[in-house]
Amino acid sequence: MTKGDGPVSSVSWQSIRDTMMTRIRAHDYAPGELIPNEVDLATEFGCARATVNRALRDLATSGFLDRRRKAGTRVREAPRRKATLTIPLTRAEVEASGARYEYRLLERGVEVPPPAVRGKLKLAGDERLLHVKSLHLADDVPHMFEDRWIVLDTVPEIEAVDLAKTSPNVWLVRHAPYTHGTMEFLAETAGARAKHLICAADDPVLTMLRVTWLDASPITFARQTFSPSHRMRLEL
Amino acid sequence: MTKGDGPVSSVSWQSIRDTMMTRIRAHDYAPGELIPNEVDLATEFGCARATVNRALRDLATSGFLDRRRKAGTRVREAPRRKATLTIPLTRAEVEASGARYEYRLLERGVEVPPPAVRGKLKLAGDERLLHVKSLHLADDVPHMFEDRWIVLDTVPEIEAVDLAKTSPNVWLVRHAPYTHGTMEFLAETAGARAKHLICAADDPVLTMLRVTWLDASPITFARQTFSPSHRMRLEL
C-alpha cells in the first residue's frame, strides 16, 4: 500500500445517499423541513463537501429533495416519484420475450394528412406526408398495429427507403434521432384495426401516441395499437 | 503558476454534453464506435477530466452512451431512450388542470383477498388486507375509480386512519414510502365500474395497476381506472 493504512476508508457518495434516504423515510428529517447544509453534513460524515453534494444531488433528481441556492435543501412534502419507461423498440421487446419477430408493411403512400394529424404535428400548410401502416408480429401472432405519418420536409431521405424491408421506426431511430417529443396512452376500441389484430371490433385496446421533433421541426406522428390483453410495464 | 486570475473562462459540463450530443446525432461518432477517452476530450475542450466525466456520465444515464472501465465509451447503436413519467398524485393532477378535486370513500373493509390479488402481492398465506374502493372527481365529474388492497402486516397503522377524510394514497405517500414497485397500463371495459365513472359498461377505459414494496414486504396493490377519454401523457 502506498498510502500506509488499509483501504483508505473514505465515505462513498452512495453510502451517504443511502443514509440520507433512510433518514428521510424514517422522518428523521420532517417533510418540508430543511436538512443540514452540505458543510455540516460533510463534517458529520467525515468527508469532503463534494461528496455530500453528489449524494444530495442524486436524491434531488430522484425527487426526494428540493434544493435551492442559499435557501438550502428541504425534504419534499410529496416526493415526486418518477417511473422510467424505457421506450420499447418493438423488435427488441418481442425478441426479449423469446418470440420470433416479424414486420409487415401494409400500406404506404404520400398524402395530405387529415386535420387531426396536422394538429398533432403543428403543420399549418397542406404539405404532403409519408403515410405508413404496418403490423408487427410475435411468433406469427399480431402484436401491434402502427399507423404513422412522417414529415417529408424534415426527413426527405426516407421517401427513398424500402419500407417493406426496414420499418419506419428502425430507420428513424438510426437516421433521424429526435430532440424531444410527447407520448400518450389511451384506451379505445379496436374498430377497423380488429382485422389486423385478429380480435373483435369492440375489444378494448391500448394505444400509444407518439410525436417527435427535431428541434422545431416535426418528424413523425405514430399511433401504435397493441393487441388486446397487452400490458405496458414500468419499474418504479 | 496555474492559480487563476481574471474570469477564467472555463468550460461547463453542460456545454460539453451538448457538443457531444450534437456530434452523436450528426454521426460524427458512429453508432457502436468508441469515442475518445476522457483525457483526450479534456485536452480538446481545454478543461479538467472531471468536467468531461460529468458530461459523459450524464449522456450515459440518458441512454446515449455505454461506458465501461478500461473498455472505454461507445455510442449506443439504438439509444435506449427513456420517457419519465412523474407519477400522478391524483389530487395534484386534477388541480393542475384547474379543476376542483374531490375524494369519496365508497367502501372499506378488512378481507381475505382473492388469489389474483394475493399473487400480485406475493402473499402465501391468507392474511387479511384492508380493501378500499374510492372515487376521485374533477369538478364533480368522475375522474378515476380506485380499488386498492393494503397489507396490514406491513402498515398496521393505516387501520386506524379515517379514510373518509384522507385517501389511502395520500396517507401512504406520507407515512409509508415505498422502496420500489411496478406499474402496468392496460385497456379494458368499464364493466361494473361504469356506474361510478358514469359511462357505458362496454366503454374502453385505461387502467393503471400499481404494486409497491417496502424492501421485501408488499405494501399495496392499487387498480386505478380512469374515466373514458382520459389520456396518460409523458414527455420524451
Added chain:
DNA sequence: GAAATTAATATGTATGCACATAATAAACCT
C-alpha cells in the same frame, strides 16, 4: 417607511491531484 444597495450564505461547479476498480492485453510459466 419604502426602495435601493450591500452583505451573507448555501448550493453549483471547475480544477488538479490521488487512488480505486474493472477489464483487457501482454507476459509468463509449466
Added chain:
DNA sequence: AGGTTTATTATGTGCATACATATTAATTTC
C-alpha cells in the same frame, strides 16, 4: 498450447480549494 500471473488502461470516485450564482437578510439611502 493452455492456463495463470502481471502490467496496462479508461473510467469511477474522493479531496481540498477556489470561485460562481442565486437568494435571502441586513443595511443604507431618500
